[in-house]
Amino acid sequence: MDARLSFLSDAAPAPIITAEPPVVRLRGFTRAFGDNVIIKGLDLDVAPGEFVALLGRSGSGKTTLLRTLAGLDSAPGQDVRVPTSRAVVFQDARLLPWKKVWRNVALGLKGADIRERAEAALREVGLGHRLDAWPLTLSGGEAQRVALARALVREPKLLLLDEPFAALDALTRIKMHGLVLDLWRAHRPAVLMVTHDVDEAVALADRILVLDAGRIAAQERIEIARGERGDLTRPLREKLLGILGGNSASDGVIPFPQSVHA
Amino acid sequence: MASPTQIASRISASRWFSPLLFLGLWELGSRTGLIPERTLAAPSAVATTLFGMVVSGELPVNLAVSFGRAALGLVIGVTVGIVLALIAGLSQRGEAAVDPIMQIKRTIPTLALTPLFIVWFGIGETPKVALIAFASMFPVYLNLYSGIRGVDLRLLEGARSFGLSQAELIWHVILPGSLPSLLVGLRYSLSISILVLVVAEQINASAGLGYLINNARDFLRTDIIVVCLMVYAVLGLGADWLVRLIERRALVWRPSLVEQ
Numbered sequence: 001m002d003a004r005l006s007f008l009s010d011a012a013p014a015p016i017i018t019a020e021p022p023v024v025r026l027r028g029f030t031r032a033f034g035d036n037v038i039i040k041g042l043d044l045d046v047a048p049g050e051f052v053a054l055l056g057r058s059g060s061g062k063t064t065l066l067r068t069l070a071g072l073d074s075a076p077g078q079d080v081r082v083p084t085s086r087a088v089v090f091q092d093a094r095l096l097p098w099k100k101v102w103r104n105v106a107l108g109l110k111g112a113d114i115r116e117r118a119e120a121a122l123r124e125v126g127l128g129h130r131l132d133a134w135p136l137t138l139s140g141g142e143a144q145r146v147a148l149a150r151a152l153v154r155e156p157k158l159l160l161l162d163e164p165f166a167a168l169d170a171l172t173r174i175k176m177h178g179l180v181l182d183l184w185r186a187h188r189p190a191v192l193m194v195t196h197d198v199d200e201a202v203a204l205a206d207r208i209l210v211l212d213a214g215r216i217a218a219q220e221r222i223e224i225a226r227g228e229r230g231d232l233t234r235p236l237r238e239k240l241l242g243i244l245g246g247n248s249a250s251d252g253v254i255p256f257p258q259s260v261h262a
Numbered sequence: 263m264a265s266p267t268q269i270a271s272r273i274s275a276s277r278w279f280s281p282l283l284f285l286g287l288w289e290l291g292s293r294t295g296l297i298p299e300r301t302l303a304a305p306s307a308v309a310t311t312l313f314g315m316v317v318s319g320e321l322p323v324n325l326a327v328s329f330g331r332a333a334l335g336l337v338i339g340v341t342v343g344i345v346l347a348l349i350a351g352l353s354q355r356g357e358a359a360v361d362p363i364m365q366i367k368r369t370i371p372t373l374a375l376t377p378l379f380i381v382w383f384g385i386g387e388t389p390k391v392a393l394i395a396f397a398s399m400f401p402v403y404l405n406l407y408s409g410i411r412g413v414d415l416r417l418l419e420g421a422r423s424f425g426l427s428q429a430e431l432i433w434h435v436i437l438p439g440s441l442p443s444l445l446v447g448l449r450y451s452l453s454i455s456i457l458v459l460v461v462a463e464q465i466n467a468s469a470g471l472g473y474l475i476n477n478a479r480d481f482l483r484t485d486i487i488v489v490c491l492m493v494y495a496v497l498g499l500g501a502d503w504l505v506r507l508i509e510r511r512a513l514v515w516r517p518s519l520v521e522q
Contacts, residue, residue, distance in 0.1 A: 070423050071423070072419055072422065072423055087423070087424065088420070088423040090416070090420060092416060094416055094417055094419075094420030094421075096417060096421070096434065096435060096438070096439075097515050097516070098438040098439070098441070098515045099434070099438075099515075107421060107424055107426070107434065108421070108424040108425055108426045108430065108434075134514075134515045134517075135515070136515065136516070136517045137517065150424070154424070
């Protein structure tokens with residue numbers, strides 16, 4: 001086995017100790033709709049500039065957690081600390097179709113130079129030539145890049161990505177991974193990316209959290225530089241899939257008896 | 263070289279062919295006395311009358327009066343409809359207050375209110391404008407209200423995640439998002455306003471297209487009646503054109519219009 005994999009530990013590692021206070025801090029966070037408990041007693045810290053991937057099956061509470069961090073669901077009476085400067089990129093770009101691309105990026109900004117700021121952000125994601133395009137004329141990848149520009153123009157301390165590349169084709173997705181990393185390196189927000197793609201999580205994140213039934217079932221910190229993770233990907237993927245799925249899918253296959261023709 | 267039979271078949275395939283044939287038969291019927299003039303004037307007679315009425319100023323003056331009625335009623339009706347739809351669409355309390363009354367109002371055919379309006383407002387301009395306003399209010403209300411309620415919640419949430427205030431959400435998301443519905447309502451309101459105009463002008467008018475028609479009826483002038491019918495049709499077409507123009511400007515972001 002590769003020596004570099006020795007750090008792979010089981011669930012519940014020691015909390016990360018950093019010099020700066022975390023930008024996100026949740027203690028005993030619980031979220032329930034009626035009797036249906038989605039998230040139970042969750043502790044989470046995200047350090048400034050840290051890239052965290054949140055893996056989990058559908059219904060594991062990923063989106064609920066992200067909505068709370070985004071301020072879309074209120075959490076009264078809970079120990080939840082998130083920065084006020086935060087931005088979300090959703091799976092669907094959610095651009096307002098009646099506003100030109102640069103106006104979408106500038107949405108909610110105040111000041112005289114919003115056009116310049118929007119332009120700069122769009123140039124950064126490689127869309128400097130589509131400032132005045134209508135959103136419905138963009139391709140899926142372009143729309144998602146506009147959504148990234150719209151999030152980054154606010155210089156957020158916390159960038160929340162809700163399965164941002166799930167709807168894109170494989171090639172575009174790989175390009176977007178590179179773009180997200182470049183943007184993250186340039187602006188250094190803390191990133192929390194919800195995804196169900198293990199490879200994506202391994203390729204991008206400093207730390208991977210696996211959420212299952214509203215709890216953090218496992219957590220992996222990856223110290224290896226992003227370009228050199230090729231050897232790591234397979235064993236880590238298998239391990240994470242094991243945590244995620246329990247049994248291998250083929251265990252559930254029961255061959256039906258072949259009919260015998262007389 | 264196209265043979266005469268090819269030309270004939272091409273003519274008969276044209277969309278203009280049947281209306282022109284119809285006009286020709288009508289003219290022929292009038293000339294031969296098959297259609298008496300007191301039943302229906304010949305197309306040529308209608309054209310002559312139209313020209314005469316335009317030159318004398320009789321038609322433009324009365325058209326302006328009718329147009330003014332429709333426009334005033336429409337402005338009042340559409341404004342009230344928009345205000346009520348905003349109240350009902352943007353707040354739960356507003357919906358509880360406004361929507362039931364509007365739904366009750368919807369079940370009453372506006373034209374059935376004509377006698378009541380005459381009792382209330384007399385036989386002058388007021389009942390005519392009031393009828394048009396009353397009738398054109400509902401399509402705008404209904405469409406804008408459902409448009410506001412139908413605004414994509416994901417877009418609203420996305421905008422909310424960037425910290426927009428309630429007023430900013432209404433201005434940047436809800437109102438533009440419901441604009442297509444408003445324009446559908448406006449189109450209905452325009453055609454209804456012309457429909458109601460026709461009926462309302464039958465109330466003891468002393469000017470306007472309805473007055474012309476009533477007068478013509480008394481003197482058996484079928485040519486004038488046909489001219490006025492044509493003008494009503496042109497008004498309807500004009501209203502439709504107006505909404506199309508507004509749509510092309512306001513909904514330029516929609517892909518079907520973008521590609522043009």
